[in-house]
Amino acid sequence: MPHPYVLLSAAVSLDGYLDDTGPDRLLLSGPADFDRVDEVRASVDAILIGAGTIRADNPRLLVNSEARRAARVAAGKPPYPLKVTVSGSGDLDPSANFWHTGGEKLVCTTDKGAERARSLGLAADVVSLGPELDWHRLLEHLHEERGVDRLMVEGGGRVHTQLLQQGLADELQLVLAPLFVGTPDAPRLFGPGSYQAGRLRLVESRRIEDVVLMRYEPTAPGTGLHPSPADRHWLSLACELATRCPPSQTAFSVGAVVVAADGTELARGHSREVGDPVVHAEEAALAKIDPADPRLATATVYTSLEPCTRRASRPFPCARLILDAGVRRVVTAWREPDTFVAGADGTGLLTGAGVDVVVLGEYEGRAKAPNRHLL
Template sequence: MPYPYVLLSAAVSLDGCLDDTGPDRLLLSGPADFDRVDEVRASVDAILVGAGTIRADNPRLLVNAPERRAARRAAGRPEYPLKVTVSGSGELDPDANFWHTGGEKVVYTTDTGAERARSLGLAADVVPLGARLDWRRLLEHLHDVRGVRRLMVEGGGTVHTQLLQEGLADELQLVLAPLFVGDPDAPRLFGPGGYQAGRLRLVETRPIEDVVLMRYEPTAPGAGPLPVAADHHWLALACDLAAACPPSRTAFSVGAVVVAADGTELARGHSREAGDPVVHAEEAALAKIDPADPRLATATVYTSLEPCTHRASRPTPCARLVLDAGVGRVVTAWREPNTFVTGADGSGLLAAAGVDVVVLPEYEERAEAPNRHLL
């Protein structure tokens, strides 16, 4: 199921704290960065904070600049983004600023928490997610029911931690403030637990007055049948490679990327690469990797079209090449149509052999684009 693009936003001290333990909120950045945050808010469809942030900071979560609100209205969008909070217990303060400013609000909670939240008479849509909070169900609901395509998450640390640990954050915008809090009881941005392997990709570094904005993207693929945020980046790259293929009326244009579990790109390839009129994308990419490379066993192959199961130009189809390489996970955008082979089912062959096959149908149109003259 498609999810919104999830952008985590936070400011921290040099020792990783979100705040101190004093009665007033610690302001970690200044007017220029607050204006940047306002600009980001104006660009998204929804802003999410945890119930703990509402209790601790009593935020309004508004787009403050009148010209930005006007631009949203002119584009046919609500003046303010949808405001979202998450509470397992449903214990929320009905007098908090969150409920009495801005536009529409929604509360995601458990079945039990929904009873409590509804009893408070909140001016909000209350959505139960079952016996426990489920981030994937929450994101699916935001995308499919509320039409949210970009979601900004402003805290707190528990929410940021959970989204990163589940591989659901597409981007981290982190502002580093030049001060130390030094209090062992102060709230911190990230908690302990199991995070995805690998280094994040640094997208941007920008000084803003005396703070520094750093934007990161995750790189590590998922490790099973569920998609993670980095899968979208790598599959989009595979689709872009398909668009670079020399055109053909007798074969599909396909792009492929092989990525190690830590997010290292091992190889990429595309159909008809290097002037070979019959080479396939997965074949071209896998040929560039030492078959003895131990990283292949935990790697992911991203391909714009599912690996083929039959071909006339080579003795070994791409699905078999993937299996022979020992790769255990494939992410694809498009199931092979019957244009050249009737009943092709590379995904089924791979899954029957124990490979985790993840299909991201939201990329199908992008994968089809270089091949439309064949359909």
Template sequence: MHVHVNAATSVDGKLSSRRREQIKISGDNDFARVDEIRANSDAVLVGVGTVLADDPQLALDASKHVAAREARGESPHPARVVADSRARTPVDARILNDVAETYVLVSEAAPADRIDTLEAAGATVVVAGDERVSFPEAFESLEVEGVERLMVEGGGEVIFSLFSDELVDELTLYVGSMVIGGRDAPTLADGEGFTEQFPRLSLRDVERVDDGVLLTYDC
């Protein structure tokens, strides 16, 4: 599986403010770029924190991308994947609508009644890991379902875990010309943080997009 992490941060590395509110960091050209990455992916992954804070649908915006996928014999929109160790995804979340297939990754610690509720709402639940989602195990299950190219849109806890598990193949990072600040504001990679053996990336490209910079790394 090819795992492509895409994110937008402020110049001080923040994904949003300490209030965890959705902030527009990039512009229209970058939004179009992100939509194209989604269109070329089999599935798009976010953490449950993103679902609770932003209620994203993760569907394609441009009709041309929908038409291109259908012409290739694919579903109109890529599948949605939620990393949700305790099965906290609300049943009325937009990510569970019938626009596209949705997988919810949970751990063994997820309450059985919550798993049943999510399945009744139309989600395919993948159990992987004891207390937290085991991404290596979960990704093996997704590959069986035909997911070969996975786009990851956050948040910081998920991205840290993927780097920790050495699962990231590519990172595209848009750095917007703004400062958000705040010691409690989420960053690109939160979690416990690395104290040794820091992941090293290889910078492939630098490009000016809108009023910011797009950095592309091989991981």
């Protein structure tokens, strides 16, 4: 099921700490960056923090700018985003600022934690995610039941770590402050464990007074049938490539990208590229890769349209080319209609051969856009 866009936001010292061990909160950035955070808060549907952050920092999580609140209302939104906290135990302080400021509040917890949280008389909805905390279920609930399309996560480090390790973060906004903490017992941003492979993509870097904002996106594809945030990026690129195709009345415009498991782009292609009137996108991309490249076995092919199973212009359809290349995972936006081939079922051919096929239907509109004249 679809998830919201998950944006992780944090400020850290040069040695990676979120705070020191003193009684007061360590301010890592200044007024200009606080205003930037306020702007980001105003742009999202919900803000999430862990229960530990409520206990440690007692935050309000408000949109402080009156103009930004007014803009939200003018757009048909509440003045403040939904505030969400996550607690396995349900052990929450009813006097915390979190409950007494801003708009609606939501507690996501376990079956046992829900009993505890409901007994506190909190001014919040309480939702149980089952016997254990389940981030997938939490994100599905926010999207399907609460209408959350964009979620800002402000901590703490344990929450950020879990979302990154489970491949659920679409973006990391990290502010680096010019100071050291140096205290081993102070809270760090990220904990130990297994993270997704590959380097993150630097989207933006910006100086804000004496701190630096860095925005990163993950690049590593998902595994199996579980889509990752990077899957959305690469499929979006495939849809963009489809718009570069020379127009045709007899063939679809399709884009394709082949990506290694560590997030390295191996090749890209689009229909009818370099003057070939019959080349398909997946065919064009795979032709640029050495067939002996060992990375193909764990690569993902992203294609804006389901790979074809029959064609008159070449000996082998794209689904067969993918199988012959040894690729075991395909992500697509759109199942092939009967416009040119009745009963096309590239997904069936691929899955029957053991390939994992993920369809991200939220990209169907973009994939269809350059093909409207054919539909």
